[in-house]
Amino acid sequence: MARRKKIYEGKAKTLYEGPEPGTIVQYFKDDATAFNAEKKDVIDGKGVLNNILSEYFMVGLGAVGVPTHFIKRLNMREQLVRSCEIIPLEVIVRNYAAGTMSKRLGIEEGTALPRPIVEYCYKDDSLGDPLVTEEHIAAFGWASQQDMDDIIALALRVNDFMSGVMYSVGIRLVDFKIEIGRTYDGDFQRLVVADEISPDSCRLWDIETGRKLDKDVFRRDLGSLTDAYTEVANRLGVMPKQSVQPTKPTLIN
Numbered sequence: 646m647a648r649r650k651k652i653y654e655g656k657a658k659t660l661y662e663g664p665e666p667g668t669i670v671q672y673f674k675d676d677a678t679a680f681n682a683e684k685k686d687v688i689d690g691k692g693v694l695n696n697i698l699s700e701y702f703m704v705g706l707g708a709v710g711v712p713t714h715f716i717k718r719l720n721m722r723e724q725l726v727r728s729c730e731i732i733p734l735e736v737i738v739r740n741y742a743a744g745t746m747s748k749r750l751g752i753e754e755g756t757a758l759p760r761p762i763v764e765y766c767y768k769d770d771s772l773g774d775p776l777v778t779e780e781h782i783a784a785f786g787w788a789s790q791q792d793m794d795d796i797i798a799l800a801l802r803v804n805d806f807m808s809g810v811m812y813s814v815g816i817r818l819v820d821f822k823i824e825i826g827r828t829y830d831g832d833f834q835r836l837v838v839a840d841e842i843s844p845d846s847c848r849l850w851d852i853e854t855g856r857k858l859d860k861d862v863f864r865r866d867l868g869s870l871t872d873a874y875t876e877v878a879n880r881l882g883v884m885p886k887q888s889v890q891p892t893k894p895t896l897i898n
């Protein structure tokens with residue numbers, strides 16, 4: 646059998662060339678990293694959960710008219726996506742203060758923000774993904790002013806959709822990060838939500854108890870990450886079926 650071509654091996658996913666030009670297969674690994682890969686572990690089942698959850702969010706976004714790179718899920722660990730030119734920014738939307746925002750500005754975690762705040766970090770692991778402003782983005786040509794308007798609109802639509810989905814299952818969307826890709830349809834450029842949307846890239850707190858159901862469980866050693874992600878998948882009704890009990894052979898007519 647021909648070996649498929651690996652395009653990129655990242656911390657959480659491996660990308661392979663897809664079956665058609667312009668497509669990529671994203672393989673979701675079980676590796677977990679935090680603090681710019683200073684903390685690492687392998688968490689059984691994380692890749693399967695993120696693959697299924699990211700599919701669920703991307704399909705939902707598509708259904709409400711937010712363009713994404715998602716084409717289809719191929720199996721428990723892989724999905725087929727449109728290949729994009731990734732804009733080298735992590736686009737973060739915050740509804741409540743947490744993480745680095747709380748540290749930087751001295752705002753207690755969980756404080757409601759007056760409105761959703763969009764932040765950008767320059768995607769460069771060797772620099773620790775530093776926070777940048779629209780001025781840097783324009784001056785260094787990472788995105789045009791038109792792109793920035795589209796990026797903000799996309800990010801806020803993702804925020805509204807994700808906040809609603811999460812609220813409906815008793816979870817608060819504290820913040821999240823997305824990556825945006827450029828795709829080309831003939832002469833037209835389109836911006837789409839790329840990469841993944843999963844509990845690795847969101848902060849999700851149970852509304853009743855405040856229990857964390859996201860990667861902070863790993864970052865801060867708060868218990869089982871698989872249990873937390875499984876809880877999210879269960880509440881959303883997307884938990885992959887466990888291997889079914891063997892049944893008697895059935896006759897096919």
Ligand SMILES: Nc1ncnc2c1ncn2[C@@H]1O[C@H](COP(=O)(O)OP(=O)(O)OP(=O)(O)O)[C@@H](O)[C@H]1O
Pocket residue numbers: 653654655656657658659660669714726727728729730731768769770824826839840841
């Ligand atoms: N549709 C797409 N087309 C091309 N590249 C993509 C697409 N979606 C995601 N990517 C890129 O694929 C990689 C996914 O791997 P992973 O998330 O493991 O990376 P990472 O180790 O977090 O590194 P990075 O800092 O680049 O995100 C990322 O670099 C991401 O930008």
Ligand SMILES: [Mg+2]
Pocket residue numbers: 655657840
């Ligand atoms: Mg990544």
